[in-house]
Amino acid sequence: MTKDDRSLEGQALGKAAEIGIKSQLDEVQEVNVDVDAQALGLAQGKVDSVSIKGKGMVMEKDLRVEDMELQTDSVSINPLSLAFGKVELTRPVDASAHVVLLEEDINRAFNSEYIRSKMQGLDVHVNGKVTKVDFQQVDFRLPDSTKVALSATILDKETGESQPVAFTAKPEIGEGGQRVVLTQVEYHDGKDLSPELTEALLERSAELLDLRNFELEGMSFQIQKLDISEGKLALQTAARVEQFPS
Template identity: 30%
Template sequence: MFGGFTGFTRPLNTDMGEQVLNAVANQSIRHLFTSSEAIDVQIRCFPSSKLLQGSIDSFKMQGRNLVIRRDFHVEEMSFTTDAVSIDPASALSGQLRLKQPTQAVAQVILTEEGINKAFDADLVRQHLVNVEMEALTNLSGGEPVSFRDVHITLMPENQVHIGAKVDLPNRKDLPISLRSMIAVEKRRQIRFQNAEFDPEGVPDEGRSLSKIVSLAFAEVLDGMVDLDRFDLDGVMVRINRLETHGKKLVFTGYAQIDHFPGSR
């Protein structure tokens, strides 16, 4: 999707100043993530004398198999900026400080597997347990309901299939099944739109009940994912577009970088 890591290979004659900045930036970026398989940071400046004034031509970061907040898996993430102004003295102390915030073109790729793992995270589970919904009052006897075993299947053209289970007073392990379109709102919220009940895999005797609960569950999911809950230290991501590609969900947009991690 990013063309792998080709094109980011450092030339043999990389200036020493760039090497120092690359090493410092790489270490700073790693602090954003709980773990990572690979992170590649490239800072370019020509001529190198501009570094003395803190002027950088471009900053690129590309990471693979990243984990955010211990539970959220990202297949790939990249930021690319144009000119950036830094405090040149900060690099000597092992940090990078921006003179002013900067924006970067951003791309984030999630896998279907990573998305489904996220439904087990506490930050997500708290929105699925003991949910009070007026639409289900008659079915639940007025008691809150909890959804579990959530599984999303990515489909072409930004469609998803969503399955889950719920317990009701008169029915345990009721299967939920629906299809929906996913879209972006306000550049930060993931919306589940045009939800429709999918009877496939739901026993005939439970379909009428499952349809009601499935459409109610779509309301629970709609707008639940807000990127503001996942902001990285000093980096705010905004989405302009999302697309499903096989078993991957690709977000493109921009990132506002206020400061490098740990540099305030």
């Protein structure tokens, strides 16, 4: 088999994996899968490496990933699976992955129907009494390389009055590398209207910034490093691939 033939065979496997990935996403701007393998190696169930690059990938909960790159080392596959255009692993493989989230996309997810439905009719202590409140609007910002800024408008359903709550916090790796959690809360003007309002926002943040939201079928991630810049959150992760999407 010629070099060109081998290249075409690898491209066919890559295209099959791309179709599998796209089937798991609500939207995707671009996804490319590169299967680096030679014909003889494929016949023996050996693939030198697999790389996945995606852009504009909309996952569950309306959370959009600006960029995702995943790279494996050598992979052992079932040669018989190739007849069906699939890359079926005979054992799990370790990989590294890089995920980039934009401020505007996190903001959109915060105000999605799914998250907003979980922030309505909450019983909290405000001004010394228990009252039922709705979060009407949430604003998530990444103003610099050290912190996250969160603000929201809160509607008191009993009085009909609205009031703001706003604070900054430090993003850190939490829950065994599965989530980005916000710590070291500092309130604007040093004023804390209600710890429970703050806790509700922190919990929704952790829920959105949970790596399990970004996992494709057969893959799991663990955050190793956070890189924050103005308007952007980048996650360096270790990945475990049990199976490639098909």
